[in-house]
Amino acid sequence: MKALRLLTRSLALTSLAFASVSALAVDFPLRADDINLNYRYSTTSHWSGGSQAEARDIGAVRHIGNNKWSALKTDGASSTVNSNYIVYGAKIHAMEAGTVVGCWRNSPENAAGSKLQKLTDGYIGLGGNHLWILQDDGNYVLYAHAQPGTIPSSLCPHDDVYLTHPDTGNPWTQDGRVFGGVRIQKGQVLGLVGNSGNSTGPHLHVHMQTGSTAVEMKFDHGQYATFDADTDTVSPNGPWTMLKGGALPETHVLVWAPHSTAYWTVNNIPDESMQNWFNHFVDSGEMLDTFPCSNNGQTYNTTWIPSKGSWYAYYGMTLAGFTQKSNDLAAQGYTRTGWWYCGSYYTGIWRK
Numbered sequence: 129m130k131a132l133r134l135l136t137r138s139l140a141l142t143s144l145a146f147a148s149v150s151a152l153a154v155d156f157p158l159r160a161d162d163i164n165l166n167y168r169y170s171t172t173s174h175w176s177g178g179s180q181a182e183a184r185d186i187g188a189v190r191h192i193g194n195n196k197w198s199a200l201k202t203d204g205a206s207s208t209v210n211s212n213y214i215v216y217g218a219k220i221h222a223m224e225a226g227t228v229v230g231c232w233r234n235s236p237e238n239a240a241g242s243k244l245q246k247l248t249d250g251y252i253g254l255g256g257n258h259l260w261i262l263q264d265d266g267n268y269v270l271y272a273h274a275q276p277g278t279i280p281s282s283l284c285p286h287d288d289v290y291l292t293h294p295d296t297g298n299p300w301t302q303d304g305r306v307f308g309g310v311r312i313q314k315g316q317v318l319g320l321v322g323n324s325g326n327s328t329g330p331h332l333h334v335h336m337q338t339g340s341t342a343v344e345m346k347f348d349h350g351q352y353a354t355f356d357a358d359t360d361t362v363s364p365n366g367p368w369t370m371l372k373g374g375a376l377p378e379t380h381v382l383v384w385a386p387h388s389t390a391y392w393t394v395n396n397i398p399d400e401s402m403q404n405w406f407n408h409f410v411d412s413g414e415m416l417d418t419f420p421c422s423n424n425g426q427t428y429n430t431t432w433i434p435s436k437g438s439w440y441a442y443y444g445m446t447l448a449g450f451t452q453k454s455n456d457l458a459a460q461g462y463t464r465t466g467w468w469y470c471g472s473y474y475t476g477i478w479r480k
Contacts, residue, residue, distance in 0.1 A: 153346040153373040154223035154263075155315060157271065157334050160385045160408070162218040163188050165394060166364070168353075169215070169383040170197065171376065174335070180299075181342040183335030184376070186383070188215035195361035197382075199329075208240050210323045216330040218321045220271055222261065223334070223345075228309030229268070230260030230300060231284035232291075234276050235324045243328060250294030253301040255333070256325020259283065260300070261312055263336075267343050270299055272333040275322030283310055283318065347371045349411050351404075355380040368404050370411060387412040395429040402428050402443065416441045416477050417466075424471030438462075443475040450474035 158169055167190045174183035189197035205212040235256045238244055246252045255272035257279055262268055281287065284306070291303045312318070323330045336343035353366040354377060362382055376383065387409065397405050409416075415435040421428050425444055440462065442453055447469075453476065454464055462478035469475075 152265065153348040153371075155221060156347045156350045156371075156383070156385045157221050157223050157332060158186060158188075158215075158218055158321075158385050159221060160387045160412075161390075161392075163214055164190065166191065167214055168197075168364075169385055170199070170381070171383060172380040173378040179337040179340050179342050180335050182344045183333060183342075184345065186215070186332045186334065187213070187330070188218065189382070190214060191364050195359075195363050197362075207329075208242075210237060210240050210330050213240065213330040215321050215332070216323070217275065218332075220274060220318045220321060220332055222312045222314055222316045222318055223269060224263040224265060224267075225314045226261040226263035226269070226312050228259060228283055228306050228312060229262045230304045230306055231258060231279065231309075232286055232301070232304045233257050233274075233279040233281065233284040233319075234287055234289050236276060236289065237322055237324045238327060240323060240329045243326070246290060247326060248296075250296040251290040252325060253291060253295060253299065253304060254297075254326040255299045255301075256327060257319065257322065258299070258304075258325065259312075259318055260304075260306075267336045267338055269336045270334065271318055272299065273322055273324050273327045273331060274319035276324065278322070279319035283312070344375050346373055346375045348373055349386040351384045351407065351411065352376055352381040353384075355382070365401055366404060368407070370407065384408055387414065389413045389434050391434075392432040393430070394432070397428045397430060399426045399428070399444075405430070406441070410435070415439050415479075418468075419443065419466065419475045419477055420468040421470040421473060421475050425473035428475070437479060439477065439479040441475070441477045443473070445474040445476070446472065447474065450476060454478075 169186050170189045171184045171186045187199050189199050192198045200212050201214055210216050235252045257274040258272040260270055293302045295301045321332045336345055350371045351368040353362050353368050355362045409432045413435050414432040417433045418431045457478045462480045465477050465479050467476040
């Protein structure tokens with residue numbers, strides 16, 4: 129598709145465009161930069177009720193064609209091997225600051241598709257390797273099923289492999305309680321996604337509760353695309369909906385988690401996907417640094433840097449449109465920091 133529509137194909141957002149609208153929203157617990165650029169996280173409404181009614185089991189998937197997705201890294205990979213799953217080993221990040229009040233860190237993992245007998249007997253907790261954190265907002269949050277040994281001993285003082293007191297019915301375990309636990313900072317890495325505890329495949333279980341009441345999780349940043357209920361398919365191009373402090377819908381969705389704020393390069397972005405990529409990086413606190421195009425405006429190469437100040441970026445402009453935009457933004461005090469052309473179309477970046 130050629131970028132023929134100046135207004136609908138233009139990008140124009142300041143660095144504050146995607147600030148959260150909810151004071152109670154938290155960070156998404158996984159990052160886009162821990163998996164392949166073109167992979168996405170995936171989750172659906174949780175099977176249980178009670179305090180876990182708003183829980184999320186989060187995996188990761190790749191597009192395999194015809195709007196279908198696979199959780200395995202390669203076609204034909206064994207589904208019984210944990211390391212074959214895309215999400216396995218992704219970093220778990222604290223959604224909010226708080227204090228550790230419960231944990232376990234050295235439970236062995238299940239093979240995908242099965243559960244260890246020690247779990248059935250109660251000597252492995254339902255959460256496997258996990259952290260309970262009392263957040264500063266007063267909610268308790270559970271991060272569960274991490275890989276053995278990846279939750280640092282500085283966060284979890286319990287080094288035993290198995291529980292001393294068997295417990296088969298509660299994600300809180302007597303042996304796992306922590307008194308005088310360490311402080312956790314928002315965004316801090318807590319461990320790596322695994323397949324321990326009451327789990328038959330690698331994923332992150334996360335839920336919030338106050339007392340025994342489930343708390344809906346709302347996320348500052350990220351976007352989601354909803355699977356078709358009949359075909360369980362969704363296009364990589366969405367449509368994508370920005371979270372902006374809202375909750376994920378109670379259905380099967382892809383999640384495009386935020387990138388960590390850093391320096392990033394994404395090349396060969398097709399014209400029809402450019403707006404989605406733009407929204408993703410702006411939502412992650414980034415701004416465009418370079419924006420060359422090719423193939424007469426059908427493909428874009430981009431570099432991104434941490435956002436600072438106010439800025440605009442436009443693409444799909446004719447020469448006349450580019451000249452007019454430059455004059456208009458100059459009159460508002462913006463400086464053009466870069467421009468590129470490809471055939472009949474121009475891109476440009478302005479800052480102040």
